[in-house]
Amino acid sequence: xxSTDRLKLARFLGDxxxxxxxxxxxxxxxxxxxxxxxxxxxxxxxxxxxxAERLQVTVSIAARYSPDLDLARLADRVxxxxxxxxxERIPDTVDRVDVVVADLVTQEAxx
Amino acid sequence: xxxxxxxxVILFTLLVIATSALVLAVTVGLVAPQGLPLPLLADVLExxxxxxxxxxxxxxxxxxxxxxxxxxxxxxxxxxxxxxxxFTIKKDDLxxxxxxxxxxxxxxxxxxALVPGVMEARSELSESKQGLRVKSRVSVDPGSDAAQLTDQxxxxxxxxxxxxxxxxxxxxxxxxxxxxxxxxxxxxx
Numbered sequence: 001x002x003s004t005d006r007l008k009l010a011r012f013l014g015d016x017x018x019x020x021x022x023x024x025x026x027x028x029x030x031x032x033x034x035x036x037x038x039x040x041x042x043x044x045x046x047x048x049x050x051x052a053e054r055l056q057v058t059v060s061i062a063a064r065y066s067p068d069l070d071l072a073r074l075a076d077r078v079x080x081x082x083x084x085x086x087x088e089r090i091p092d093t094v095d096r097v098d099v100v101v102a103d104l105v106t107q108e109a110x111x
Numbered sequence: 112x113x114x115x116x117x118x119x120v121i122l123f124t125l126l127v128i129a130t131s132a133l134v135l136a137v138t139v140g141l142v143a144p145q146g147l148p149l150p151l152l153a154d155v156l157e158x159x160x161x162x163x164x165x166x167x168x169x170x171x172x173x174x175x176x177x178x179x180x181x182x183x184x185x186x187x188x189x190x191x192x193x194x195x196x197x198f199t200i201k202k203d204d205l206x207x208x209x210x211x212x213x214x215x216x217x218x219x220x221x222x223x224a225l226v227p228g229v230m231e232a233r234s235e236l237s238e239s240k241q242g243l244r245v246k247s248r249v250s251v252d253p254g255s256d257a258a259q260l261t262d263q264x265x266x267x268x269x270x271x272x273x274x275x276x277x278x279x280x281x282x283x284x285x286x287x288x289x290x291x292x293x294x295x296x297x298x299x300x
Contacts, residue, residue: 031117056206063214065221071275072200075208083205096206100197104217 007038010046016085027102034060062103075099127181135174228255242280257286
C-alpha cells in the first residue's frame with residue numbers, strides 16, 4: 001500500500017472514528033505524532049503503519065466529557081467502528097487498532 | 112511531524128553543519144584540503160581554498176549563515192517538548208487503549224469540580240512504581256467545610272480513576288479558599 005492509498009484510508013478511518021457518539025474530533029498531537037502524511041495532504045489524528053504486509057492503525061481522539069463517561073467503552077466503540085470501516089475497504093489487512101484519548105472536551109466547549 | 116521525519120531532519124541538519132563547517136574551515140585557511148582523509152573531499156573543497164577577496168567573503172558568509180541556520184534547526188528539533196505521556200486503559204488482541212496525560216488531567220479536574228462547593232481544580236499527575244499519583248489543588252467556596260470537601264474530592268477522583276484505569280497509588284488533595292491566580296501580580300511602587 002503506497003502513501004496515497006494510506007492517506008485515503010486514513011481519511012475514511014478518521015471519519016468512522018468521529019462518527020462514534022462521544023467523539024468530538026481527532027487530535028494529531030502537538031508535534032503531529034499521530035498524523036498520516038501523503039501526497040496532497042495529511043490526516044491529523046490517524047496514523048497507518050505497515051508491518052509485514054499488515055496494517056496497524058492508531059486513532060487519537062478528543063472525547064466529550066460527561067460524569068458517566070466510560071473511556072474503555074468509548075474506545076472499544078471507536079476500535080470496532082474503525083476496524084469495521086477498514087474491513088469494508090481492505091478486508092483482513094488491519095491487524096490492530098490502537099486508540100489514544102488525547103483530550104477531553106466539556107459540553108460547553110463543544111461547538 | 113512524526114518520528115521518521117524528525118530523524119530525517121536531524122540527519123540533514125547534521126550533514127549541513129558538517130559540510131558548512133568544512134567549507135568555512137577550508138575557506139579561512141584553518142584546514143588544508145590536501146590534509147583531509149578522503150581524496151574526493153579534498154577535490155571538492157580545493158576551489159574554496161583558492162578563493163580570493165570578494166569571493167572568499169561571500170563563501171564565508173554563506174557557509175557561516177548555513178551553519179547557524181542548521182544549528183538553530185537542530186537545537187529546535189532536539190528541544191521540542193517530550194511526547195505527552197500516556198496511561199494504558201486496556202490492552203488486548205484488538206489493540207491498545209491509552210489516555211494522554213493531558214486528557215487524564217482534564218478528567219481529574221472535571222471530576223473534582225463536580226463536588227458541590229468546589230469552584231475550580233488544578234491537578235498534577237505523576238507515575239511511580241506503585242502506580243499513578245495525583246496531586247490536586249482545589250479552590251473551594253468560602254462558606255464550605257474545606258476538610259470535608261477535601262475528602263469528598265479525593266474519593267471522587269479515586270473512584271473515577273479506578274473506574275477508568277483500574278489502579279491508583281495515591282490521590283492527594285489540597286483545598287484553598289481563595290480563587291486561583293489568573294494573572295501575574297503587578298508590582299506596585
